Amino acid sequence: MVSYKEIQASNALINDATAPRVSVFVGGTSGVGKFTIRALASTGASVKIYLVGRKSSEEPTRAFIQELNTINPKAHIIWTEGEVSLLADVKRVCEGIKEKESRVDLLFLSAGYAPFGTRKETSEGLELCQSLEYYSRMLFILHLLPLLRQSEAPRVISVLGGGMENSRINIDDPDLKQPGNFGAMKGQMQYIAMNTIFLEKLASENPDVTFIHSWPGWVDTGNARRGWDEGSILARVFAFVVETLIYFFGFSHEESGQRHLFESTSAAFGGRGIPWGGKPGVNSLGKAENGLFLVDYKCDCRLNAKVMSTLREKDQGKIWEHTKNLLQPYL
Template structure:
């Protein structure tokens, strides 16, 4: 996934430059130190952890899954959720081979833009595992066109960037609680754009009336902040976090819904500015550090691009808006069958 600076409305060279420069200017933590910290954290666990990586077939999700597999030495139950089976099987084939009989590495296919798909794959997950220690969600969708509704009446971009994350968390939170009851980590992470949002319009939640690329880019991060907080209020023993990955070298532009010319320009921008961008592998380590080591207590957390506590910087929203968004989301994601 590639994060946009909140001052810009559409993807393009200016946005890429701004976001890359912002990321580059951050006070960077040593990646070697982060890797060592992550390795030490997992070596200290006295159990075989279970992790779900939604959007784990490429980009940041792939980076997180690889880092997790490496630091657990393959001794974990890992489920990658995404659309690309071939990519997932290739990733899993390169994981360290487990020595524990409890460890498994699996893939479940799911187009997360549809809530009915999430409902089905969540039921499958519940049939396969009795607990979840880490639920990491990082699916991405890029478009330069207008509102594109799914068959369920949601804008596809908002469905991927917000509703899917709410849906997975809501469907699987009991498995997080099961892990907590065992005295183990129980944490959910949405990787999108903490600190890059804006005020939300409670009179048009879901942007059916006022959709634009700018509005979608600014409101989805705030939706994720408010979602994280409300889940934390409703499930006070669990850790919920929303992170911004910064500017990362991913293939999101290659699959963007845009013209061939725009796609070519995006690719050129990535090439020219590649030295400023974080690799998916390093970003995976930073995000893993954020959810495993920094978000070290139950509640709602916001994590920056180097896995550090973002606190309330560039925060929008109120308790009233949070409650209205929750009610809207329950109604929007409810089964129409």
């Protein structure tokens, strides 16, 4: 485990020269993304942050942006409205960013929740949580890769369940559309594995970009309440149990933000960034070099080697092709 003291010491070295100067946060209107933005702004470094969120969150986010400007007058926060569950809107948002920026240093993706209730589809025909946790995230990456490649230390972080992959994903029905294939656990397992295997292929094609699939552990963000059908008694019982566990065993907002800022900036993952004197992080291929890192809540790198080997052999090609075909109209 990387201790909280080590995390804080590393983050204390973030300044104008070492900070990710241009970041895009999708999912930063609440939870882990929001805590990470706060931690980044609190470094006092000169940073520009595109905060992408849906229209309904613009008003509630105004006070947060004011808070950030007070903490750090050198933080330039650009509210960017986008319905990120819709791939057409992801494309529109990315094109807007590409018009204004020549480079992006950090792309931080954390929108989503587990699909506990009945299956809900977006107007584009995708299961809502799968779109938020997988397709929309991968589309952001594909669009912004040319800008990331212009950075000296580009980094992409997808917050979901790195290291928790399960090899029993449904490869014949990747979008879980057939009756009986969809469910909260089946969905989350499918989206976690799809994230990892697509990111690993992206990492192999973009050796200069550092990719992290983060598993944040338990953090009290209200996430356990999302995704349920309205009025569900099971939802209340579930939220009570989970939130009690999180209360006793979860990370504070502050620590979660600091840990994800460390993941966003430390050379522990791939060698570039804030110098790291500890054990170098090991990528998903078991090597202490750049690539995809499956980083858990302790900021340790996991391998999940047996499962990953099966996924690589059996599913990676199919998921890659399926995803590229599905996203093609929005590229």
